[in-house]
Amino acid sequence: MNTLVRRNWLLNGIAQLGECGLFFLDILVALPKSLRHFREICRQVWFVGAMSLTIVMTCGMFVGMVLALQLYYTLSIFGGTAALGTVVALSLFRELGPVVTALLFAGRAGTAVTAEIGLMRATDQIDAMEMMAVDPIAYVVAPRYLAGVIAMPLLMCLFNALGILGGHLVGVTWLGVDNGTFWGNMTSTVDLWKDIIDGVWKSLAFGAVVTLIAVFQGYNAPPTSEGVAYSTTRTVVFSAIVILAVDFVMTAFLT
C-alpha cells in the first residue's frame, strides 16, 4: 500500500514533468505566432520586468552592502582587503546576481503570472479566447514567457550594478578601502566574457525555467480560488528548487 502510494507520487511527478515539457513545446510552436502580438509582449515585459524593478534594485543594493561587510572582515584576517572589490564583483556576477534575482523574480513576477493565468482560466477567459478562435497559448502564455526570458537578465544586470555600488558604499566610504584599489583590483580581475556574460547566460536559463514553471502552473491551475492559491505556492517552491539545481549544473559546466 505504502509503496503503491509512493510509486503514484513518483509517477505523478514524472507525468507532470512530461506535461511541462510538452507545454514548453506548445509555447515554442506558438512563439512565431505570438510575435504578432507585439503590444501584448511589451505590456508583459512592463508587468513582469518593470514591476520587479524596485524589489530587485533594493535587494541588489543590500546584498552588495552585506557582501562587502562580510568579506571585508574575512579578508582582513588575511590582510587581503585590497581584493574586496574583486571578491564582491565576482561573487555578484558569477553567483549571487543571477540566483538572487531569479528567486526574487519567482516571488514577485512568477507568482503574479501564475495567479493571473489561473484566474483567467477560472473565470473562463481562456475558454472564451478559444471560442473567439484566439489561441490562448499564443496570446496569453507565449508573450508572458517571452517577457520573463527578456526581463530576467536585464533585472540581473541592474541587481549587479546596484550591488557593486552598495559594495563600494560600504567598502570604500564606510570601511575605508582605497577607492583606486577597490576599482583597480576589480577591473584587472573581472573578465567581461567569463564572468559577466556567463552570468547573463545563467540568468537567461533561470528566466526560461522560472517563467515556464509560472505559466505552466497557472495554465493548469484547478479553476477555483483554492486551486489558484495552491498553484501560486507551487510556482515559488518549484522555482526555488529548480533555480538552485540549474545553478549547480551550470556552474559545473561553465567554469
Place this chain on the structure above:
Amino acid sequence: MNSRPSYAIGTGLFILLGFAALAYLATQTTSVANVHQGHSYFVKARFSNIGQLKERAPVKIAGVRVGSVQSIQLERGKMDALVTLAIDDKYNDIPDDSGAAIFTSGLLGDQYVGLQPGGSPENLKNGDEIVLTQSAMQLEDLIGKFLVNGGPKSSSAPPSSTPPKPAASGG
C-alpha cells in the same frame, strides 16, 4: 486603449535601463575600463621569476596606477620572463633609469608591477627596456629564509637586483 503608448514607453525605458546597467558593468568593472584610458606606450622589462603576475595586472608608481601589463612571454635563450608594460601616455615623464619590481598587494592579494623612479633626466619612451628589475617575492622563499634565519639562500637570485624588500602593501 489610451494607456497603450505608456506601456511601450515604460517597457522601452526598462529595457534601456537594463542595457545601461550591462554597459556599466562591462565598462566599469572589467578590464575594458583600463583599455579605454586613452593611448599608451610600451616598455619592456625582464624578470627571472614573475610569480603569479598576470596580463592586465596594474602597473603603479607610488601606489598610483599608471598602466597595465600588456603581455608576458618567455624569452628563449635567456629563459627570462619578458614582460611588456603598457603605460598611459599622460605619464610620459618617467626617468629611463627607473626600476621595476613585482609586488603583492597584501599578503595574499594580486600581484602588480611597481616602478621606482630613478634620477635620470631622460624619460622612458616607447620600446625602451627597464634594466633594473626585481623578481616576485615568493612566499615559499620568504618562509625558507625565515626558517634558515637569514643568509642569501634564495635559489632564484635576481640577476640585477637591489636588495630584496619585504612585500609592500598595495593600497
Place this chain on the structure above:
Amino acid sequence: MSAVTASIDSIAEPLVQVRDLHTRLGGKVIFDGLSLDVPRGSVTAIMGPSGTGKTTLLRHITGQLRAGFDDVSGSVRVAGEDIARLSRAALFALREKIGFLFQNSALLTDFNVFENVAFPLRQHTELPEVLIRDIVLTKLQAVGLRGAANLSPSELSGGMARRVALARAIVFDPMLILYDEPFVGLDPIALNQVLRLIGTLNKTLGITSILVAHELAAVRRVADRVYLIANGKLVAQGAPDELAREDSPWTRQFFGGEADGPVPFHYPAPDYATELGFAR
C-alpha cells in the same frame, strides 16, 4: 442542376446535427445517446435540470470537446462539417463564425469594455481603427451600453457584463450564436432587452440561435423549438407551447416545478435515516 439540389439540401439540412452522442467526463456519464437537430434560422432552446450537461453540449458544438480527443463518441456536425474531423486551423475558422455567450460572461479583465468587444476584430482582421470604432460602437449601442465603453469589466454589474459579452459575441455577425443561460441575474428590463435582441438578431439577420435557459416564460416568447434533456437523454421536444401542454412526467416536473419526479431532487446518497444513525 446538381448545384441547385445541393443548395436546396444545404438549406434543408440542419445547421447543427448531433447524432448518438455518448460522453463521459471524469468517469460520470453525461450523455448517453443524445441526438438532436438545430434547423437553420431557428431559435432552439435547450432546457434541463442543472448539471445535465447543457453547457457540455454547447462545448461539443464548438469543438472544445470532441470525439477522438476525449471520452466521447458519436458525431456532431456544424454547417455540414464533422467537428471531430476538423484540423485545429479549420476548427478555429469555424469558430470565427460562431458567437458564444458564456454563462459567466468571461470578459477579459485586462481590457475595458470597448477593447473587449474590439478584441475579436483586432485578432482576426487588420481593419483601420475608425472602422473598428464604428463597428464596436454599433454593437454596444445594440445592447444599450455605448456609454459604458470606457468602463473596466470590474466596474460592471453582472447584467451589464452579460450584455457586453453579447456585444462581443455578435461583433463578427456570426451564423450561429450559442447563449448559455443569458437571463440569469437580469432584471426584468434587461431581460426583455436581451430577449428582444435575440429575437431581432434571429429575425433580421437570420442568425441561428441555440439558447440554454431555465426561464420557461422567456423561452416561450422567442424559441421555435425546445429540447428537454435529462439523465443524458432527450426526454421531450417540440414547440414551447405544445411542450407546456404535454402531459409526461418529465414536462410536468420540469415545467410544473415539482420538486421530486423522474429527476430526483437529491444527489445519490445513502439512506438519510441510516446516515443520521436513527435506523438500526
